[in-house]
Amino acid sequence: MSHLLDIEELNITFGGLHALRDLxxxxxxxxxxxxxxxxxxxxxxxxxxxxxxxxPTSGDILFEGETLVGLDPNQVTQRGIARTFQNVRLFANMTILENVMVSQHCRTKRGVFGSLFNTRAFREEEAEIRRYAEEVLGFFGSRLVGYRLEQPASVLSYANRRRLEIARAMATRPRLLLLDEPVAGMNPIETAELTRLIGRLRSEWGFTIVLIEHDMNVVRDVSDRVVCLDHGETIAQGSFEEVSSNSDVIEAYLGRPLESKK
Amino acid sequence: MTAEQVDEVTRGPFDFDIRGSMRRGLLLGLGLVFISLAGLPIGLDTRILIKPVLSLGYLSLIWLPFISGWASGTETVLDGVATTKRGARDLVRGGLVGLIGGACLSLLVLLMNWFDLRDPLVNWAPPLSAILQFDRSIAFGVLVWPLLSAVLSCAGAGLHIITPKIRSATLSAVLFTLAMAIFETFIVDVADFLDDKLYGQNGGLTVMSAIVVACLAFTVSAIGLGRRVATARVNYQQSTGKTKASQTTMLIAIAAITVVVVPMITGKITQELFANIGIFLLLALGLNIVVGLAGILDLGYVAFFAVGGYTTAVLTSPNRGPDWPSWVPTLPWWGALLVTIAISGLVGLFIGAPVIRMRGDYLAIVTLGFGEIIRILFLSDWLNGYFNGAQGITNVPPADFGIIQVKGTDPRSVFYLVLVFAAISIYVSWRLERSRVGRAWMAIREDESVAEAMGVNTVNMKLMAFVVGAILASFSGAVFAAKVGSIFPTSFLILVSIIILVVVIVGGMGNIIGVIVGSIVLIGVLGGPKQPGLLAEFSQYKLLIYGALLIWMMLRRPEGLVPNVRRSRELHQEEFLQDAWLRGEIDDDANTEEVDS
Amino acid sequence: MTTAMRGSGAGRTNVDRFLTVIKVVLIGVIVIGLLAFIAQQISPGNGFAKWTHDGEAASRLTGAQFKGLVVSGLSQGAMYGLIALGYSMVYGVLGFINFAHGEVFMVGAFTGFIMANKFDDAGWWDGAIFIPAVLITILTCTLVAMATAVIMERVAYRPLRGSPRIIPLITSIGVSFFIQNAVILLFGAGAKSYPSNPDWLQDARTLGVGSFHIVSLKGTQIVVILVAAASMYGLWHFVERTKTGKAMRAVAEDKEIASLMGINVNRTIVTTFAVGGAMAGIAGILWGLLFRSVIATTGFLPGIKAFTAAVVGGVGNLGGAMAGGVSLGAAEALAPLTLLEPLGVNGVSQLRDAVAFTLLILVLLVKPTGLFGERLSAEDRA
Incomplete structure (x- = not known):
């Protein structure tokens, strides 16, 4: 198994409904x-x-050869997988800086003792957390830094919230980044910009990325490979061109011709 | 976006929502009747405030029309919408509200004369009638109440008419005079020489001194002392960096010197009061970490107080239960403290672990259950051999530090000991809030599942909050044991948990200053579950007031008296966003098109 | 839901292991206690019993005692169940624990006391006229408790709709405190005694077939169980069959959608409080008839226990609430003598309340969704 992430025979059912089937x-x-x-x-x-x-109900998820099934979300993040949420879920009342600082939690370790006695290790770690947070935020240009650092996340525009979510995920120092509809709700200019940034996330930061996206232009521009799911099953895999011309995929999106509908 | 100049609209004196005002008047009447039947006027009548005009009993009634009158004139001011010119209309409206309210009380006077409802209403009796009739005739009472209530309500409404400067001066005159009268015991205890100058023989300000005090307060406020303080505060809040740090140091130094020096010059009553405030402050600081920072509603917090108290008592008292094996030593107080800390931490873990993954509200009830279980166990025959059941553990020796002995008969020493622990607790809260752990707590409070997905080990972090809270509470328990000299299960009712919760909430969840203010105001003035406060007369009414206060705070000011910036943002998110938008701080999507560098 | 699914497998932490230990210990105590109880019933002088009772033989529980415990447990449990319905419905609709619901029950019991005493003064609390008197009393209690619950909702909870869920919970603690102390101040702090019930209601009677006696119970216990069953049936009919009941279920599922469907959400919520309050009021008067004494703090413990019952049965699940109440009542009555006493714990009757709370903890650890499954809207489950 030399894959970074390997999912085998994955099933999940919610009360009889197959959400994912033999994935x-x-x-x-x-x-x-x-x-x-x-x-x-x-x-x-x-x-x-x-x-x-x-x-999952059955099946296995292997990350770097080790199973993730049964781990708590924070342990998964600790192993090196970070995600964003489809319906942006920031810590709205924490400042932008704090949002990115808190997500370095699993990469740092000073606890009560360090902070009470203000040890040297504690101060150094805090400084490093802050430095890295600013570095991550700086990736998105001037939007999330400067006077913004100390503002609560709730004042951000929609697009900036999406960017902050990505920054927050980046700060967990993952190997694999899961982006759930990163450009949803963005205008074309912002979308184009974020598409470029996703490319840079790989080239400059070395992340492996899985993204869910409805905007086919983005998918075509960034993906090496595309997987199409329908009713919990993989119906096509391959390059964007292959998948987009696959008849099952077209059918999943547009529906079947009349006579064969179930 | 600035408010444009919009003209004030003048409306006739009767042009207001009459039905709404009548409803308000009825509510006022209901309140007055409730206060009367709850017996406040009778119970508080012996306490004279201004001789011979006003007793605390009458004050418990007449503040309500005044406030109702003020409230009847409060109108929502909308930016850009014309406001109504203040004037006779406000007075008429206030008068109407007061009149109806007072009429309800008149009705009560009549009903009390006609019917006998003493069974079941215990206060439906001649003493209340006498007070409501001003010790004169029924007709006098019936006629005076509507009039008095209307006048007071008018006065309350009238506050809207006068200029802010005069308004604040008037209010400070009234409040200051009342405070001088209400806190007589405290003031005399601190400054003995004022006794004959201000107060009459059986207590209460004399009319003359009341007038003098009021005039003084009016003048001082009119000169603008209050505003200068406010300006200084704003300046302090806006200053940054070095200036702010030095100012903060100065403020802390002043506060420290004050709390150290004041008990030296006051009498025993005040020292006792300070000691009680301190013990509850310790508890409140601990609960503030659990509820305020980590957002875990722990209703069984008293359990840790109990464990602290009992552990210390068992390890120091010769009267601990007979069943303890001989290897459990008898230690000096400070030695017992170390063990107490360890045991409380363990109990924190033990109680925390099962509840930590529950939904927030289930957690509240289950911790409440744990609080009860622990009390029941201390009380039970089963463990009688260890904790002496209802008799409790007596003869807990004073905490002996060589130079001073901390014991209940010397409340000043207790206060200083509490002060040391309060300083430790404040330091702990302050450091933790600004660290990796504090950030994790904040994130958990905001959205637990996202915090977990971002790599925060929520279970460990919440347990940590539980344990830190438990240890801080055990300080309080240990001091309490040394102070009281005996430990009984009845000192650890669920009531204690609730009162500490009220202290934290009224003060301001998540804010250290708020918690301090809350302890001083509530425990100091109203008193703890068993400890009297400054208003010792209130002892039978204080739980009612605590309940009412909790409801009122949640409805009107959930962030507390001294809000934590973030907490209040959470509680008023919509308003906060609207304000930010008005100030132009929200970035619109339109201006995010700046090119990436 | 997700939390319930974790706890084993690769991600086990020390906390999980510790919880497993707690579960094993609690269940172990139950099993060993039960075994010891059975052993002591067969032979009171067995070795284990002697060991736990300092060398003396344990005392055997007679059949009549056992049945007596079951009956008193069931009748008390029926009242817990009635109160639990209110918790369950409010939690289902608004998603918060109405901590003050126990006080509604207390107000019901207090109203019952006032009415019963007035009737007694008039000589109506005995003889043939007792039946209409008691019916009027039950009706009044129901109405007063209903009004209390509705006012509570209007004053304290409605303004808080949409705020973080911890806020109404804290408010309800304040409400509970306020009502309790207001009752103390208005009516006095002491315990109030109901007038004595007519003999035919108070006397024990034996149920059985021919000469085979199944169980003997007091008239009041029969009344409690019958009235509780009738109320439960009425409530079930109301929720499942009427239009208002359907509206309630819709609001519980999703307030926004329900309002889009033309349901008056405010009125439905008020109805929920009213119905819950009515059930608590009935429980209150039944409590008064059974124990003939009420005090301002009467509402606190039964309130908490009724919440326990609601959780045991599965929050939002009305049948579950009733079943949970009955099982809690039975467990609370039986466990001290059948589990703890055989283990040599003395003064077991003092530990009744501790048993109830321990049961709550055990259920939440083992099956957080309750024995019969919870019915909550998606947002409340989070």
């Missing part, structure tokens, strides 16, 4: 994989499962 999926180190599929296809469940928020 096989893998990600190579350094790859960008796009996951597409119509609404309700199980894409977000798929992310929830990898990040440990939902436990």
């Amino acid at each position: 096989d999926f893998h990600v190579e180190e350094g790859e960008i994989v796009g996951v597409i599929g119509p609404n309700g296809a199980g894409k977000t469940t798929f992310f929830n499962m990898i990040s440990g928020m939902v436990r």
Whole structure:
């Protein structure tokens, strides 16, 4: 198994409903994989499962050769997988800086003792957390730094919240980044910019990325490989061109010709 | 976006929502009747405030029309919408509210004359009638109440008409005079020489001294002392960096010197009061970490207080239960303290672990259950051999530090000991809030599942909050044991948990200054579950007031008297965002098109 | 939901292990206690019993004692169940624990005391006229408790709708405190005694077939169980069959959608409080008839225990609440003598309340969704 992430025979049922069925999926180190599929296809469940928020009914998730099944979400993050949320979920009343600082929690270790006695190790760690937070925020240009650092996340515009979510995920220092509809709700200019940034996330920061996206332009521009889910099953895999011309995929999005509909 | 100049609209004196005002008047009447039947006027009548005009009993009634009158004139001011010119209209409205309210009380006077409802209403009796009739005739009472209530309500409404400067001067005159009268015991205890000058023989300000005090307060306020203080505060809040740090140091130094020096010059009553405030402050600081910082509603917090108290008592008292094995030593107080800290921490873990993964509200009830279980166990025959059941553990020796002995008969020593622990607790809260742990707590409070997905080990972090809280509470328990000299299960009722919770909430969740203010105001003035406060007369009414205060705070000011910036943002998110938008701080999507560098 | 699914497998932490230990210990105590109880019933002088009772033989529980415990447990449990319905419905609809619900019950019991005493003064609390008198009393208690619950909702909870869920919970603690102390101040702090019930209601009677006696119970216990069953049936009919009941279920599922469907959400919530309050009021008067004494703090413990019952049965699940109440009442009555006494714990009757709370903790650890499953809207489950 040389894949970074390897998913085998994954099933999940919610009270009889198959949210995911016999899913096989893998990600190579350094790859960008796009996951597409119509609404309700199980894409977000798929992310929830990898990040440990939902436990699969059967099957295995291997990350760097070790299983993730049964781990709590924070342990998954500790192993090196970070995610964003489809419906942006920031810590709205914490400042922008704090949002990015808190997500370095699992990469740092000073506890009560250090902070009470203000030890040298504690001060150095705090300084490093802050430095790294600013570095991550600086990746998005001038938008999230400067006077913004001390502002609560709730005052940000929608697009900036999405950027902050990505920054927060980056700050956990992951190897694999799961982006859930990163450009949803953005205007074309912002979308184009973020598409470029996703590319840079791999080239400059070395992240492997899986993204769920409905905007096919983005998927085409960034993905090395595309996977299409429908009704919890993989219906096509391959390059964007292959998948987008696949008849099953077209059918999943547009529906079947009349006579064969179930 | 600045408010444009909009003209004031003048409306006729009767042009207001009459039905709404009548409803308000009825509510006022209901309040007055409730206060009367709850017996406040009778119980508090012996306490004279201004001789011979006003007793605390009458004050418990007449403040309500005044406030109602003021409230009847409060109008929402909208930016850009014309406001109504203040004037006779306000007075008429206030008068109407007061009149109706007072009429309800008149009705009560009549009903009390006609019917006998003493069973079941215990206060439906001649003493209350006498007070409501001003010790004169029924007709006098019936006629005076509507009039008095209307006048007071008018006065309350009239506050809207006068200029802010005069308003604040008037209010400070009234409040200051009342405070001087209400806190007589405290003032005399601190400054003995004022006794004959201000107060009459059986207590209470004389009319003359009341007038003098009021005039003084009016003048001082009119000169603008209050505003200068406010300006200084704003300046302090806006200063940054070095200036702020030095100012903070200075403020802390002043506060420290004050709390150290004041008990030296006051009498025993005040020292006792300070000691009680201190013990509850310790508890409140601990609960503030659990509720305020980590957002865990722990209703069984008293359990840790109890464990602290009992552990110390067992380890120091010769009267601990007979069943303890001989290897459990008898230690000096400070030695017992170390063990107490360890045991409380363990109990914190033990109680914390099962509840930590529950939904927040289930957690509240389960911790409440744990609080009760622990008390029941201390009380039970089963463990009688260890904790002496209801008799409790007596003869807990004073905490002996060589130079001073801390014991209940010397409340000043207790206060200084409490001060040391309070300083430790404040330091702990302050450091933790600004560290990696504090950030994790904040994130958990905001959205637990996201915090977990971002790599925060929520279970460990919440347990840590539980344990730190437990240890801080055990300080309080240990001091309490040394102070009282005996430990009984009845000192650890659920009531204690609730009162500490009220202290934290009224003061301001998550804010250290707020918690201090809350302890001083509530424990100092109203008193703890069993400890009297400055208003010793209130002892039978204080729980009612605590309950009412808790409801009122939650409805009107959930962030507390001294809010924590973040907490209040959480509680008023919509308003906060609207304000930020008005100030232009929200970035619109339109201006995010700046090119990436 | 997700929390319930964790706890084993690769991600086990020390906390999980510790919880497993607690579960094993608690269940172990139950099993050993039960075994010891059975052993002591067979032979009171067995070795284990002697060991736990300092060398003396344990005392055997007679069949009549045992049945007596069951009956008193069931009748008390029926009242817990009635109160639990209010918790359950409010939690289902608004998603918060109405901590003050126990006080509604207390207000019901207090009203019952006042009415009963007035009737007794008039000589109506005995003889043939007792039946209409008691019916009027029950009706009044129900109405007063209903009004209390509705006013509570209007004054304290409605303004807080939409705020973080911890806020109404804290408010309800304040409400509970306020009502309790207001009652103390208005009516006095002492315990109030109901007038004595007519003999035919107070006397024990034996149920059985021919000469085979199944169980003997007091008339009041029969009344309690019958009235509780009737109320439960009425409530079930109301929720499942009427239009208002359907509206309630819709609001519980999703307030926003329900309001889009033309349901008056405010009125439905008020109805929920009113119905819950009515059930608590009935429980209050039944409590008064059974124990014939009420005090301002009467509402606190039964309130908490009723919440326990609601959790045991599964929050939002009305049948579950009733079943939970009955099982809690039975467990509370039986466990001290059948589990703890055989283990040599003395003064077991003092530990009744501790048993109830321990049961709550055990259920939340082992099956947090309750024995019969909870019915909550998606947002409340989070």
